[in-house]
Structures are given as C-alpha cells and as structure tokens.
Amino acid sequence: MTDPKELSNLTMSRKECPKCGATWINGEHRWYTGAVGSEEDLAGLVCNKYADSQCINPMRGDETGDTWEKRMATIRGLSPDEEES
Numbered sequence: 001m002t003d004p005k006e007l008s009n010l011t012m013s014r015k016e017c018p019k020c021g022a023t024w025i026n027g028e029h030r031w032y033t034g035a036v037g038s039e040e041d042l043a044g045l046v047c048n049k050y051a052d053s054q055c056i057n058p059m060r061g062d063e064t065g066d067t068w069e070k071r072m073a074t075i076r077g078l079s080p081d082e083e084e085s
C-alpha cells in the first residue's frame with residue numbers, strides 16, 4: 001500500500017511581491033488571471049515604475065519587456081481613427 005500523502009508530496013511555493021502584488025507560483029510569475037506571466041513585462045509595466053528594493057521580481061530594472069509606451073504605440077497603431085480633424 002502506498003500512502004496517498006506521499007504521492008501528493010508536491011510542495012507548492014507561492015510568493016507575493018509586497019510592492020506590486022505580483023505572485024510567483026513555484027518560481028513562475030503568474031498574472032492575476034492565473035496565466036503564466038513574463039517577469040520582463042512585469043518589470044516594464046509595474047516594477048520599474050512603482051516598486052523599490054522590496055520588490056521581489058528578479059527582472060526588476062530590466063527594460064526588454066513590455067512597457068505602457070510600447071503598449072500605447074501598439075494600440076495607436078491598431079486604432080482605426082487615425083486623424084479626425
């Protein structure tokens with residue numbers, strides 16, 4: 001007989017950043033939706049602007065990820081109303 005407790009011996013680690021509220025599950029950043037996130041995007045969107053040394057995002061300070069500037073540029077690029085004068 002195998003003790004079922006041994007089979008469910010998976011330890012799930014969950015860390016939450018005290019500054020930006022981002023969560024890491026088993027070392028993997030997740031968005032609020034539960035989708036796997038990107039630490040680079042998180043850094044560009046949140047941590048680089050709002051977080052300080054308390055932030056646990058290992059990519060904080062990295063500028064290769066998404067930023068609001070890039071996102072706005074993308075939204076503008078897709079926007080159909082280009083010039084309304």
Ligand SMILES: [Zn+2]
Binds near residue numbers: 055057
């Ligand atoms: Zn953070």
